[in-house]
Amino acid sequence: MKRRTLPTRQSGMAVVTALLLMMLAVTIVAGLFWQQQVQLRTIENQRLQVQNQWLLRSAIDWARLILLEDSRNSSSDHLAESWVTPLTTTRFGQFDSSPQDSAGTDDSVLSSHIVDAQSRYNLSNLSGSGVVSPHEIAAFRRLLDMLNINPAFATAIAQNIAATQSTTSTDKQTKKSVTTRPKSVALIQLDDLLTTPGLTPEILDKLRDFVTILPRTTPINVNTAPIEVLAAKIESLSLEDAKMLVSSRMQAHIRDIGDLSQRLPGRTPQSLSASDVAVSTNFFLVYGKVRIHRAALTMQALLERNSTGVQLIWKQEK
Numbered sequence: 023m024k025r026r027t028l029p030t031r032q033s034g035m036a037v038v039t040a041l042l043l044m045m046l047a048v049t050i051v052a053g054l055f056w057q058q059q060v061q062l063r064t065i066e067n068q069r070l071q072v073q074n075q076w077l078l079r080s081a082i083d084w085a086r087l088i089l090l091e092d093s094r095n096s097s098s099d100h101l102a103e104s105w106v107t108p109l110t111t112t113r114f115g116q117f118d119s120s121p122q123d124s125a126g127t128d129d130s131v132l133s134s135h136i137v138d139a140q141s142r143y144n145l146s147n148l149s150g151s152g153v154v155s156p157h158e159i160a161a162f163r164r165l166l167d168m169l170n171i172n173p174a175f176a177t178a179i180a181q182n183i184a185a186t187q188s189t190t191s192t193d194k195q196t197k198k199s200v201t202t203r204p205k206s207v208a209l210i211q212l213d214d215l216l217t218t219p220g221l222t223p224e225i226l227d228k229l230r231d232f233v234t235i236l237p238r239t240t241p242i243n244v245n246t247a248p249i250e251v252l253a254a255k256i257e258s259l260s261l262e263d264a265k266m267l268v269s270s271r272m273q274a275h276i277r278d279i280g281d282l283s284q285r286l287p288g289r290t291p292q293s294l295s296a297s298d299v300a301v302s303t304n305f306f307l308v309y310g311k312v313r314i315h316r317a318a319l320t321m322q323a324l325l326e327r328n329s330t331g332v333q334l335i336w337k338q339e340k
Contacts, residue, residue, distance in 0.1 A: 073314055073317075074312045074313075074314055074317055074318070074319035075319065075339065077132050077312045077314075078132075078310045078312055078319060078321040078339065080132075081109065081132065081134035081308065081310035081312075081321070082308055082310075082321075082323055082325070082334060082337070084109060084134065085105075085134070085136050085306065085308040085323075085325060085332075086325065086331075086332040088104060088105045088136065089105055089136070089306060089325065089327050089332050090327070090331065090332050091104075092104060092105050093327060097302060098245060098275060098276070098277060098278075098301040098302050099138060099243055099245060099246065099301070099302050099303040100245035100246065100271065100275035100276075100301075101245065101246055101271075101272075101275075102275065105136045105306070106136070108133070108134065108135035108136075109132070109133060109134040109135065110133060111131050111132070111133045112131060112132050112133065113129075113130065113131050129313065129314075129315060130313065130314045130315065131312070131313050132310070132311070132312045133310070133311050133312075134308065134309065134310040134311070135308075135309055136306050136307070136308055136309075137306065137307040137308075137309065138243055138246040138303050138305075138306060138307075139234050139236060139303070139305035139306055139307045139324065140236075140240050140241065140242055140243045140246070140247075140300070140303045140304070140305055141242065141243055141246035141247045141248065141251065141303075142231070142232055142233050142234040142242075142247070142251060143161070143162060143165055143232060143233045143234070143242065143251050143254065143255065144233075144234055144235070144236045144239065144240045144242075145162075145179060145183055145209075145215075145233055145234070145235050146183065146235060146236050146237070146238060146239055146240070147239045147240070148162060148176075148179065148180035148183045148184075149180055149181075149183045149184035149187060150187070150239060151187055151188070151189055151190055152184045152185075152187040152188065152189035152202075152204075153184065153189070154177075154180045154181065154184050155180075158180070159176050159177060159180050160257075161254050161255050161257070162176040162179070162180070162254070163176040164253065164254040165232060165233075165250060165251065165254035165255075168250045168253065168254065168261070169228055169229070169232065169250065170228075171225055171228060171229070175218070175220070175221060175225070178218050178219060178220065178221070179215060179218050179221070182206070182209065182215070182217065182218045183209060185204065185205040185206040186204050186205075186206045186207065186208045186209055187204055188201055188202060188203055188204050189201070189202045190202075209235050210235060210336055211235065211322075211336075211338065212226060212229065212230060212233065212234070212235060213226070214235070215229075215235075231248070232248065232250055232251055234305075234307070236305050236324075237326075237335060239297070240300075240304065240305065241295075241296065241297055241298050241299050241300040242255050242298070242299055242300070243299075243300055243301065243302065243303045244256075244267070244271070244276050244282055244299050244300070244301060245271055245275050245276050245301055246303070248268075249261060249264040249265055249268055250264075252264040252267060252268070255298055255299065256286075256294070256298070256299065259286070263286065266285075267282075267285055267286065270285050271285075275301075276301050277301065278301055279294050279296065279299065279300075279301075281301075282294060282299065282301075303327075304326055304327055304328060305324060305325070305326055305327075305335075306324075306325045306327065307322065307323070307324055307325075308321075308322070308323045308324075308325060309321070309322055310322075310323075319339055319340070320339070320340050321337065321338065321339050321340075322337070322338045323335075323336065323337040323338070324336050324337075
């Protein structure tokens with residue numbers, strides 16, 4: 023009797039083909055599920071990011087209310103006022119349907135704090151209408167020297183600032199004023215200083231707590247400025263005198279320039295200019311950080327407080 027091998031082989035090939043088709047179908051379905059999972063995760067990340075942005079906006083609104091209320095109750099700004107108290111790390115309730123962490127607790131947190139921007143040296147003071155100020159360069163050089171940074175950067179940064187300002191001159195023939203457009207775009211945040219030749223991120227990190235860039239020239243607030251800024255801005259004020267001044271204002275804040283002069287031995291009110299020092303502030307920096315589960319976002323914003331209220335100048339999120 024002959025064996026019937028051909029049908030058996032055909033049956034085996036059919037089984038193999040079916041298995042291959044099944045594997046292909048499973049692979050396609052798995053790929054579709056994976057793509058769907060990626061899309062869902064992307065949408066969820068976008069939702070969390072939007073929630074983070076709204077929470078940081080609430081931090082700015084909180085800062086506005088604090089600063090507005092402070093201006094109604096005080097004509098000076100010092101480190102014993104309510105705006106100095108930070109919004110410490112605050113945990114939120116389960117306001118969405120996202121799962122909790124492995125410990126069963128909600129890990130949605132927000133923190134924020136306000137810094138007096140005029141407690142720092144304002145680099146916009148280095149130049150006005152495209153003309154570099156020797157007086158301000160000398161002050162900035164003193165600050166750089168105290169921070170162990172090459173004082174030569176003072177001139178380089180001043181020239182960088184001047185290049186962003188429009189200049190005004192008088193036409194010799196028509197006797198009319200002529201305004202020349204800036205050579206460079208405006209510097210808004212400290213990271214913009216990296217366009218200065220030779221200035222590295224490491225040097226910039228040393229400057230962050232001592233300098234800022236504001237929309238216009240401003241005096242420093244002697245009630246909030248650190249020792250180094252005080253010694254740099256007030257001509258011939260030594261570090262020891264600056265330390266004594268900081269110790270004095272911790273006992274009682276400085277009320278006005280006359281009060282400041284009395285606390286500085288050997289100085290008269292006439293030697294202290296209102297363009298250099300003040301006891302109140304118009305510009306404030308707001309820092310915020312929020313995290314909702316795996317999504318985190320940090321924010322820095324500049325607020326200006328004036329007679330009309332508190333306005334947002336710029337905001338940066340990372």
